[in-house]
Every structure is written in structure tokens, then in C-alpha cells.
Amino acid sequence: MRSLVLHKTDKGKKYSDLFRIEETSLPELSDDEVLVKVHFASLNHRDLWIAEGAYSKIRLPVVLGSDGAGTVHSAGKNVKNFFRDDKVLIYPCRNWGESEDFQDRSFQILGMPDNGTFAEYVRIPQSALYKIPAHLDLSMASAFPLAGLTAFRALYTKAVLKKDDTVLITGSGGGVSALALMFAVASGADVFVTSGSEQKISKAVSLGAKGGVKYNNREWSKELLSLTGNKIDVIIDGTGGKFFSDFIEIGSYGARIVSYGATLGYPDRLDLHKVYWKQLKILGTTMGSAADFRGMLDFISDKKVVPVIDNIYPFDEFCKAFDRMGNSEQFGKIVMKINTGE
């Protein structure tokens, strides 16, 4: 089978120097595992962070990729509910643990240390396989797992989104943000965005956002408050950095601020007076439990949510896919077509 193998990590190097598509042997299955033929896999920023060496305990060589949709190829002898050619979606968390509130210390994500979905076949425990919502094809389905799960838990499990909430989703072009936008709009909330470009703000508005501002405008927070009528009940953010101090300023009394990432690093100040006086809730979140994943799939089926797919690249053009994310050019999920067949 063909696999995209990461051999070394380096921030400054071209992706073609770090990864190679190679022939590798088919993984051996245990009794509870399924061999999934990966039709489509989507990228997450995690894949770039790992290639850049930004994580600790990176094991090489490795096949990255946390998101994939495909068909069942074969199965271990204890697998009773999945049959050859069944279409399946992969839950990317491993060892979430017993609590719905947080993951176990042994928590892992598919695609490092275990080999992931950037390969023609991947072995997956049967408990991590789900049927695909009927209105989605395999390319659409592959856009959801990691980013959709993160967005869903942030909005519903953590912020407990209500219909009359005004929601700010920062960096609307990102994979998690674009799916958060789709979910929040489907819930009937008033959604506003920030982004690095006017085109991405227009795209967000075409998908149901009420408006947005460019985060690189000096007065972005004032502009935003005038658009929302000074009401921001929920903030869903993966960028952090200096913006996080602004969220404390602009959140309404009782606002829920959910942090799922820190692409820009950490804030250098946090006005604690405003945190307690406005009774803000600052909530951290990471991916989600199997119950969150099930909840997301039910929500997607119920509301007929379709993901925002930026581009689908042939497997051999993986460098273009990685470059597009590295340059923040995308709006929504970047997908690679791994196997032919759909």
C-alpha cells in the first residue's frame, strides 16, 4: 500500500524534504480491529505542527493523519457489525477514558504515535468506527472528525450554546472555525467572525454569519462590538495570543470563552478584575469523547450539515495541500483523495 511517511521534522524545510510517499506493508489486524481502505483524509494543523517538530515525543518514521473516511476492507474475528465495503468514518481519539469532562492521561490521537490516515489503508479498533450520515459522501465525511468534534464539544458540551446567543468565531477560515460556524448557524445562533481577509469574511457571511471584521485592523474589537450591538455571549477561539486579552474586554456579562488552541501563543495580560466582575467563564477544550462524536454525527444528520471543503488534492500533490494550510490560504477543510473509487 502507498503511505505518506514523515521521516524528519523541521520548521524551515519544504514538506517534500520531510515526507515521502512509499510502499509499506499492510498493517496486521488484531481480533477487534478493522482494516479501512481510506478514500479521503483531511488535514489538521496538528499535522503541520508535528512536521515542524513543534510537539514533544514525536516518534519517527510515522504516517500522520487523524481524519479519514473510507470503506471496510477486512476485519478481525471479533468484529460483527462491519462488513466489506461498508462506508465508515473514523473517531480519531484513543484512550479518552471514563470521564466526560476530560481525557485520560493515556489519551492519544490517531496519526502519531500510531500510524494514521495518510495511507491507502489504516487499522482501526471497531469501537472507533461509525456509519456515515446519509446525506454525506466520503469526501465530505472526511472533513469532520477531528475539527468537527473539537468545534462541536466547544459549542455544545462546553459553551452550552443557546438559540438566542451571539457567538464570535475567531479566524473563520480555519478547519475548526469553519465547522464551528456551520454548527452554530445550524443552531440558529447569531454568528460573527474575525478573519485575516475580507474574502474569508464574505465567505463566512455567505454561509450564514451575520458579519465579521479583520483581526489585523487595530480597532477590530470596537468594530465588532458595533456590529453585534455590544452583545457577545460565546467566543470560540483557537488563536489565543494577544487576542485573548481582548476577549475578556468584549465578552458580555456571563460570556463563555472557549479556548481550543493557541496558534499565536499566550496573552501577556489577563484582566482578572473583568473576569470575576463580568462573571466570565473561561473554558478549555480538547477534541471530545465518543459521546461528543456520536452527538456531532446525530446533529449533522438532523440538521443536514455539510462541511466547508476548501480543496481536494490528489494524494501525490500532498505538498500543495500542506503549503496551502501553512500559508493560511484555506477556508475550511483541506482534503486529500487517497484511494480511487469515490
Ligand SMILES: NC(=O)c1ccc[n+]([C@@H]2O[C@H](COP(=O)([O-])OP(=O)(O)OC[C@H]3O[C@@H](n4cnc5c(N)ncnc54)[C@H](OP(=O)(O)O)[C@@H]3O)[C@@H](O)[C@H]2O)c1
Ligand atoms: N484542542 C484541540 O482539540 C484542538 C483541535 C483542533 C485544533 N487545535 C488547534 O487549533 C488551532 C487551529 O487548528 P486548525 O486545524 O483549525 O488550523 P487551520 O485550519 O490551519 O486554521 C488556522 C487558523 O488560524 C487563524 N490565523 C492564522 N493566522 C492568524 C493571525 N495572524 N491572527 C489570528 N488568527 C490567525 C486562521 O484564521 P483565518 O484563516 O480566518 O485568517 C485560522 O482560523 C491550531 O493551533 C491547532 O493546533 C486544537
